[in-house]
Amino acid sequence: xxxxxxxxxxxxxxxxxxxxxxxxxxxxxxxxxxxxxxxxxxxxxxxxxxxxxxxxxxxxxxxxxxxxxxxxxxxxxxxxxxxxxxxxxxxxxxxxxxxxxxxxxxxxxxxxxxxxxxxxxxxxxxxxxxxxxxxxxxxxxxxxxxxxxxxxxxxxxxxxxxxxxxxxxxxxxxxxxxxxxxxxxxxxxxxxxxxxxxxxxxxxxxxxxxxxxxxxxxxxxxxxxxxxxxxxxxxxxxxxxxxxxxxxxxxxxxxxxxxxxxxxxxxxxxxxxxxxxxxxxxxxxxxxxxxxxxxxxxxxxxxxxxxxxxxxxxxx
Numbered sequence: 541x542x543x544x545x546x547x548x549x550x551x552x553x554x555x556x557x558x559x560x561x562x563x564x565x566x567x568x569x570x571x572x573x574x575x576x577x578x579x580x581x582x583x584x585x586x587x588x589x590x591x592x593x594x595x596x597x598x599x600x601x602x603x604x605x606x607x608x609x610x611x612x613x614x615x616x617x618x619x620x621x622x623x624x625x626x627x628x629x630x631x632x633x634x635x636x637x638x639x640x641x642x643x644x645x646x647x648x649x650x651x652x653x654x655x656x657x658x659x660x661x662x663x664x665x666x667x668x669x670x671x672x673x674x675x676x677x678x679x680x681x682x683x684x685x686x687x688x689x690x691x692x693x694x695x696x697x698x699x700x701x702x703x704x705x706x707x708x709x710x711x712x713x714x715x716x717x718x719x720x721x722x723x724x725x726x727x728x729x730x731x732x733x734x735x736x737x738x739x740x741x742x743x744x745x746x747x748x749x750x751x752x753x754x755x756x757x758x759x760x761x762x763x764x765x766x767x768x769x770x771x772x773x774x775x776x777x778x779x780x781x782x783x784x785x786x787x788x789x790x791x792x793x794x795x796x797x798x799x800x801x802x803x804x805x806x807x808x809x810x811x812x813x814x815x816x817x818x819x820x821x822x823x824x825x826x827x828x829x830x831x832x833x834x835x836x837x838x839x840x841x842x843x844x845x846x847x848x849x850x851x852x853x854x855x856x
């Protein structure tokens with residue numbers, strides 16, 4: 541089985557629910573629960589992959605603080621290799637306050653923290669060398685690493701013979717393609733959500749978006765379509781295909797759903813599944829994610845995920 545290196549953001553998620561509105565100044569409002577969870581794209585993927593039986597490594601940065609120790613312990617408890625995790629003495633760990641409404645939808649208060657200070661000089665390429673697949677995730681929240689450093693890192697990964705995957709976060713600065721276009725010639729699989737993809741490509745339809753990404757150098761395109769499922773188009777294919785989402789899923793918390801989709805795809809790819817089957821497993825992994833509170837809580841073993849697909853009549 542192939543090994544996966546997850547590079548990018550780690551976040552401590554403080555989940556508060558249900559939140560129906562911001563309290564006025566000086567006003568106390570009761571909620572049902574406030575809980576601490578691990579989060580962040582790279583961390584979520586690394587933990588999910590271990591839960592699905594894949595050897596995963598983490599490359600990223602946290603602070604030398606309570607939240608940093610908490611995230612490090614979460615990774616170690618499930619067996620993620622943390623040799624690539626750096627601890628900063630100067631910057632706090634990234635933290636999000638996740639505000640869940642009664643429908644399970646989220647709003648965020650976010651401190652970018654150490655994710656903005658990670659640099660290519662912090663990366664232990666010995667850890668990367670040991671892996672077959674490299675997943676860069678959290679682009680637009682990685683500060684120093686976004687843009688030229690991501691390009692240089694991916695280029696080096698390709699020179700090392702790695703298969704590269706990349707997912708993004710929402711770009712609050714609105715720079716979108718400015719920092720990602722330079723990276724595309726070194727991306728084997730680009731995996732954004734539809735909203736992110738529209739902003740990066742300047743097109744609204746998955747097929748036209750894939751045309752743009754491939755023209756800029758990306759080899760294969762996956763687009764997460766939320767409740768509509770996911771789109772995939774592989775190198776050499778004239779048109780892509782949409783695989784529908786699983787039905788009858790009760791959403792408890794959508795935190796980490798997109799990251800879990802990517803985890804499912806990577807877990808299947810690491811086992812040698814062809815990409816059109818990987819995307820079905822990815823849809824199922826994303827569906828499992830939303831059935832429990834927290835970014836990784838609902839994830840099952842790989843075999844358990846396949847059983848879940850059979851239960852839902854969502855076959856390969």
